[in-house]
Amino acid sequence: MLRLVEQQGYYDRYRGVRISATGRRFLVEEALVWTVMDELGGRIGQAATFSRWTRLP
Numbered sequence: 001m002l003r004l005v006e007q008q009g010y011y012d013r014y015r016g017v018r019i020s021a022t023g024r025r026f027l028v029e030e031a032l033v034w035t036v037m038d039e040l041g042g043r044i045g046q047a048a049t050f051s052r053w054t055r056l057p
Helices: 002-008
Strands: 010-019 025-037 043-049 052-055
Touching (some): 002 025, 002 043
């Protein structure tokens, strides 16, 4: 998935289990992940957003 983000600049089908800052597990679905660039066009990391998630036990 990260290779696709690097190649095309984004990936819009990410699905996976994440852990919140408070330690709760949740499933993210249909997340958008993209490459963050600086003002000179240099790659500085990735970012993501999602609106579909489910708490896990």
